[in-house]
Amino acid sequence: MFAFTMAGIGFAVAARAADDVLLPRDTRVPGGIAILDLGVGTESPGAVFYGKYRAPIVRTTGGWKAIVGIPLATEPGRQVVTLVTPSASDRDREITFNVGPKAYATQNLTVESRKADPLPEDLKRIDAESERTERALATYTEGRSPTWRWTVPVPGERSDSYGKRRVFNGLPRKPHSGMDIAAPTGTPVRSPAAGRVVETGDFFFNGNTVFVDYGQGVLTMYCHLSRIDVASGDEVQAGDVLGLVGATGRVTGPHLHWGVSVNRAMVDPALLLGN
Secondary structure (H helix, E strand, O other): OOEEEEEEEEEOOOOOOOOOOOOOOOOOOOOOOOEEEEOOOOOOOOOOOOOOOEEEEEEEEEEEEEEEEEOOOOOEEEEEEEEEEEOOOOOOOOEEEOOOOOOOOOEEEEHHHHHHOHHHHHHHHHEEEEEEEHHHHHHOOOOOOOOOOOOOOOOEEEOOOOOOOOEEEEEEEEEEEEEEEEOOOEEEEEOOOEEEEEEEEEEEOOOEEEEEEEEEEEEEEEEEEEEEEOOOOOEEEOOOOOOOOOOOHHHHHHEEEEEEOOOOOEHHHHHOOOO
8 A cells, every 4th residue: 555645635545445344333423433435446535524634534345435433512414524536637525424313311420529620720731631632632644544343442341321411510511422341440451453652641530541543533542540551652452451440530430431533523432343
């Protein structure tokens, strides 16, 4: 595979279609994933953008597909992505799809008061950590291609908490954008695929956290760890230990918060699980 650029955008050209590509589940709701047809051919059809963020594409035996993450805040109805073509003679085109409604439950939780209602001196730290999180999750690595069916990073009971409207100590907060997996403190957390660590740290809400880039705008975050075993820039393989389950940050007990970002949309991680 090689790449060329036009107007600062890299386009990959595949020699042949993969015959064993397992894609995530196409679920066109807020927090879901839309798999869009881009046509057939050997060369890449271009770059796909959903808003300002670039979405991954993959070549299958059925043709090229865009894997588009749908933000939780998306209103049901018509959505548009833009296909930026690699040829100056071809016009960019719009591809539309519809997002259906989905109702998520509300969850009431009791946590340390400061974690529900931060003090003024906490807010500067929270703002700085939000910027670090945004930089990490907005990463787009052209030369790395993600896999699309994973195993869970830690064994344990998976909750249905994704998308739930969170109320902490009676205070409404943002919806839950990941999967919670209950496991004892110290349980190893393993990367579900090969990637590169792009950020780590102790965050006010998320506790000890690791961000891993799997390529083409697909990233994951692993939160509330008791220990971090990797550093920014580390290359990891599927099964490598990223850290240990813990109860750091805003929690009610030890567990892993696992978040999956596709074109900067935090999608339901269950859509990428093969089991």
